Amino acid sequence: MAAQYDILTYLLDKQNIHDTVARLPQTLNLDLKSSEGLIKDVYAPDVVIDYTSMFGGKPMExxxxxxxxxxxxxxxxxxSTQHVVTTNTKDRRNEVIELPQPANGVARPDKAKVVAQVxxxxxxxxxxxxxxxHNGGRYHLELVRLPELEKKGENPWRIKVQATVLGWEDGSSDVMAVFSGIGH
Structure with missing residues (x-):
């Protein structure tokens, strides 16, 4: 039997998705260089990573x-690094999460999309x-719900696709030389 998709489930999914996205760049994982946290709390087992707008090349599976x-x-x-997912002025949240509204006949989604300023x-x-x-742009993310995590009472949402779209940059390009292997 499929899980009921009601208002409480919708709100819990949105909060869990928000928490997963917040764990990506913030001090919890990327800036503190927590490989374990990124693997355990952020990414799905198989991922597509797309940094082509920054480094060329092609997305990696x-x-x-x-x-x-x-x-x-x-x-x-x-x-040192500091990554910040910025707040939009509309709803004071860090991202726009695309989930269907709960209604009769609407099944609980297994996937969600997120656009976030970073x-x-x-x-x-x-x-x-x-x-x-210094640079800025957007994350275009696709998340999946992992039922095995949900059964254990954990946040089930993980990032499956991460595309970073560069909007601007300022500073020394030599700082980024350490990232020369991404996308190639």
Whole structure:
């Protein structure tokens, strides 16, 4: 029997999706370089990562573990980072979550889409020129609900597709040289 998709389930799904997205860039995982947190709390087992707007190349289809392990040397190459998912003025939330409204005959979704504004600030003292790079843009995310996590009473929503769309950047491009392998 399918889970009932009522107002409380809809609101719980939205909050769980919000929590998963917040765990991606914030100090809980990326900025504290928590590989375990990214694998356990953020990404689905298989992922598509798309940084083509920043680095060219093509989107990568891989496992969350392989993706996160590939980030480790890049993140270690930076002295400090701060990623911020910004708040929009409409609803004071960090992102726009696309879920169907609960209604008679509407099944509980297994997938959701999220668009979020994001800013990144990176410091690499060894970079040529200035040691800072600042950029901003959007995350276009697709999340999936993992029933096995839900059965254990955990947040079941994980990121399956992460596309980062660069809107602007300012600073030394040499700071980003540590990311030269992404998308190639």
């Amino acid at each position: 891989t496992t969350s573990e392989a993706w996160v392990k590939s980030l480790e040397p890049m993140m270690e190459g930076l002295d 800013n990144g600030h990176m410091l690499r003292r060894a970079a040529r020129g200035k040691p800072f790079m």
